[in-house]
Amino acid sequence: MSFSAGIPAYTSWLEGSRFKFLNQEKDFSGAVPWDFDGHGRLWTYNLNYFEYLLQPGLSKEQGLKLINGFLDDWENLHTGIEPFPTSLRIVSWVKFLAEHQIGDERIQRFLWLQIEVLSDNLEYHLLGNHLLENGFALLFGAAWFSDSGIYRKAKGILAPELAEQILPDGGHFERSPMYHCLILNRLLDAIHLLKNNPTVPGRELLPLFQRKATSMVGWLREMQFANGELPLFNDSARGVAPAPSQLLAYAKRLDISGTKTNLEESGYRMIRRKNYELAIDAGDVGPDYIPGHAHSDTLSFELHIRQQPFIIDPGISTYEKNERRQWERSTAAHNTVQLGALEQTEVWGGFRVAGRAHARILEESEFEIRATHDGYRRIGARHERTFQFDDTRILIIDEVKGGGKHAAKARFHFHPSVNATLKNFTVETDFWSLHFAGAEKVEVLEYECGGEYNKLTSAKKLVVNFRQTLQTTIYK
Incomplete structure (x- = not known):
């Protein structure tokens, strides 16, 4: 399986065991305590997402050192192994392993374990973007391991949830422009995955993904100010999701042009x-x-x-x-x-x-x-x-x-x-x-x-x- 870089992650790993998330920096000066809670729960989540594996300039060796540091400590973790950070970590690891063609046996075993645990702990109690991220994680896991059973679970989430969560005018139903961008980025990653790996499970979902992405791109174009910003309605902040310009460029590379939309259902x-x-x-x-x-x-x-x-x-x-x-x-x-x-x-x-x-x-x-x-x-x-x-x-x-x-x-x-x-x-x-x-x-x-x-x-x-x-x- 291959996965060349999509949109680069924000630079959050600085060096060694020094990280910066949400405008807060922390140098652990040694082994990373993955359940560190000194900057709040969302900071801990970001530490455990491992999205920094996809940041510019991070080498294969540096990434493997971070992954192995996590594996050394995973049995002691609580927050870091909750379903939501686990979902984002699975996607990050699969993208990193695919980009560098890494087949390390220890990492493979633990990655599979994370996928199995997630599949038994899906966030149906929270729904929304959490459940979608669970589904996308299972899709990436199924693709990496060519596992049809995990794929069936992914499909059972993604098909109905995308149908419900993406409104007819293309907006995400939680009405947050920030979450709209986060979900669109993940959807484009899924299209990227399926288009470039024709033998992995999930190709039947590609038309659905392309339709929903086309609609979401149209909404994004309609909501974007001329200076490239989005309104910060509901839970929205800058510096979390990819910028609209990055998403539109990524969509174009994947031949997703976006349709002209009239803003209606999102309000x-x-x-x-x-x-x-x-x-x-x-x-x-x-x-x-x-x-x-x-x-x-x-x-x-x-x-x-x-x-x-x-x-x-x-x-x-x-x-x-x-x-x-x-x-x-x-x-x-x-x-x-x-x-x-x-x-x-x-x-x-x-x-x-x-x-x-x-x-x-x-x-x-x-x-x-x-x-x-x-x-x-x-x-x-x-x-x-x-x-x-x-x-x-x-x-x-x-x-x-x-x-x-x-x-x-x-x-x-x-x-x-x-x-x-x-x-x-x-x-x-x-x-x-x-x-x-x-x-x-x-x-x-x-x-x-x-x-x-x-x-x-x-x-x-x-x-x-x-x-x-x-x-x-x-x-x-």
């Missing part, structure tokens, strides 16, 4: 005008049975002016179950409207959701989108937001309907590069200005912007108090 819309790009979140927060990566961000938006980020989603900086994680998922962390201290969608516990908002687009044309959600139904209220747009102006009309009069706040989070000056009910910036009609009070406040793991940058935000209706004009 996102991208408005492009001469001077700006406006990404709108007017869909549900995610599938009802797996909302772990959802945020309370219904009817939020991101705005780029002349290819520069202006009003942004602050993104995420942690997966730890702490105050920062809670804020990053909250209504207050997004460019939408909050009634009192209520959440549109009740996020809690790091990856949990209780009551959630359901969104509906009421009208849509070339010049307007009007949408509503029911996240405040428990107090008999409904938020309706209308976007009207031409080349030099965006008008946002927020209306709180039903349930009497409520104290409402609209928030607008600026990119860290934006300076803002308040003059009465107008905010002037280096880009465009914002004027608020119907506001009772406008404040320019500081906030800590995420967007990368374990990295916060000071930025400005606007908090606008109003009662029933607010008209926000963003103009040149």
Whole structure:
């Protein structure tokens, strides 16, 4: 079996036993403690993914030393041998072994053991991207060992899960652009595997993989800003998934061109005008049975002016179950409207959701989108937001309907590069200005912007108090 490099991994192995994941570096100065938890669980997971085997400049000898170091300690591990890191490690090892044509007997035995253990511990209790990664790991394992039984398990996961998880408009059903890119990368790897190894089990899945990848590439093209970035809706951060440009180039090498798509089922819309790009979140927060990566961000938006980020989603900086994680998922962390201290969608516990908002687009044309959600139904209220747009102006009309009069706040989070000056009910910036009609009070406040793991940058935000209706004009 052969597998030449796909998209190179981010450089995370620095030398010896020194690693850097999620903007946090650690030098173990000796044997690697693979269950190290000093930087949080996600850091430990990344250490055990072994994706650094595919980073530029890492030699065959260096990779084998890292693998054998893991084998020396595997009987003492707990976190590192959970199903999810095991899945990503299987794929990483198979790609590395295939690229260097390594047939080491000890590694082979343990790789097979990992595949068998994974096949008996599939993450049906978590579903979503976890179960897909389980399936792809079994596919790569089946290909490496030419095992039809493991392949049947892989097919039993991948065929139905891809059918469900990739929406008709091409978006991944968890509505995270970051996870969309991660799943697309894995799908392209699977196409690469099957196209270049015609005798391995799984060729019958190739047409399905190609159809889904074509759809996902179309969605990615539609959602991408002109500067190459993606909106950081829901659980999204930079520096984790491959960049859109890398994915599009990889797809092209595999003859996946992508179809022109109309954003529908994912609930996102991208408005492009001469001077700006406006990404709108007017869909549900995610599938009802797996909302772990959802945020309370219904009817939020991101705005780029002349290819520069202006009003942004602050993104995420942690997966730890702490105050920062809670804020990053909250209504207050997004460019939408909050009634009192209520959440549109009740996020809690790091990856949990209780009551959630359901969104509906009421009208849509070339010049307007009007949408509503029911996240405040428990107090008999409904938020309706209308976007009207031409080349030099965006008008946002927020209306709180039903349930009497409520104290409402609209928030607008600026990119860290934006300076803002308040003059009465107008905010002037280096880009465009914002004027608020119907506001009772406008404040320019500081906030800590995420967007990368374990990295916060000071930025400005606007908090606008109003009662029933607010008209926000963003103009040149």
